[in-house]
Amino acid sequence: MATKFEIKTDKAPSMDQTKFPFSQAISYNGMIYCSGNIGIAPGTTTTIEGTVTDRTVQALKNLTAILEAGGSKLENVVKVNVFITTMNDFAAMNEGYLQFFKHPLPARTCVAVKELPLGTDVEIECIAHL
Structure with a gap:
């Protein structure tokens, strides 16, 4: 039976x-399931501050650090879910997103939601293989 374990990093x-x-x-059965990340710098x-693009970049830096702590990498991401508070930010979010993901792009869902934690405007979660 596969073992489930927590991935944790101070990065x-x-x-x-x-x-x-x-x-x-x-991490479970060769996959890593990352919780949603928002644009918070480590240690804070x-x-x-800045734009939704800036917060998208920070959220993806956070996810990169978490994946690496679990023995994976961003290139191994197979599914991404993005939550934004207005579809007016879709292009700005994509601007930050495409700084991290190259072809073939992972499967992705992006939805607009009423509100996100700490009043932010973007949250990103992902699933990756080891």
Whole structure:
């Protein structure tokens, strides 16, 4: 039977689990399931200033660090879910997103939601193989 284990790194934000009860990622059966990441720099608890592109870039830097801590890499991502607070930010989010992903691009869903944690405007989660 495959073992499930937590992936944790200080190279990505780690929130107080009493307020935010989730792991940065879980590895199971050759796959890594990353929790949603927002534009928070490691060691801080507030979103970075700037544009949705800037926060997209920071969220993807965080995901990169988490994947590497779990023995994977961004090139191994097979599925991405992106949450933005308005579809007006779709192009700006893509501008940051395409700095990290090359062809073949992973499967992706992007939806607009009413609100995201800490008042941010973009959150990204992903699934990758080892």
